Amino acid sequence: MDAPRARNPQAVLFACGLNSVRSPMAESLLKQMFPQALYVKSAGARKGELDPFAVAVMAELGQDISGHKPMTFEELEDWEGLNFDLIITLSPEAHHKALELTRTMAADVEYWPTSDPTDAEGTREQKLAAYREVCDGLSMRIRRRFAKVGAASG
Numbered sequence: 001m002d003a004p005r006a007r008n009p010q011a012v013l014f015a016c017g018l019n020s021v022r023s024p025m026a027e028s029l030l031k032q033m034f035p036q037a038l039y040v041k042s043a044g045a046r047k048g049e050l051d052p053f054a055v056a057v058m059a060e061l062g063q064d065i066s067g068h069k070p071m072t073f074e075e076l077e078d079w080e081g082l083n084f085d086l087i088i089t090l091s092p093e094a095h096h097k098a099l100e101l102t103r104t105m106a107a108d109v110e111y112w113p114t115s116d117p118t119d120a121e122g123t124r125e126q127k128l129a130a131y132r133e134v135c136d137g138l139s140m141r142i143r144r145r146f147a148k149v150g151a152a153s154g
Helices: 022-033 052-060 073-080 092-101 124-145 147-153
Strands: 011-016 039-044 086-089 108-111
Touching (some): 011 092, 022 124, 073 092, 086 092, 124 147
């Protein structure tokens, strides 16, 4: 019997509220872990502006997301279609949007509740710490979720 295809997805979409912090971070992390194995994109329920703290935290890991252009689900659909077999949502808003979309497409949706570091108060260093925490959490979940992908492609 064939396993459900989302267990080893070919195309993954990360989604959050504005596609400015969490989903671009997750997109970059997954791309770096499995550069050849997967097609990865990110989108937001609404359109935001790329967050400079997200860029700074990813740069600490040697990943440059400064060229990321936040996109909504609709823009992504217009641009290239929504041909994903797994959508991972990081915020409630994105989750509802993804569930709406998947009524008409064959994609699995997984919800990974991820706090929004833009709510962090305090000094620049305290804010960066909140972003690092989100990044570390995403990195850990991605590694766990996609561990078999690396083994399958390598």
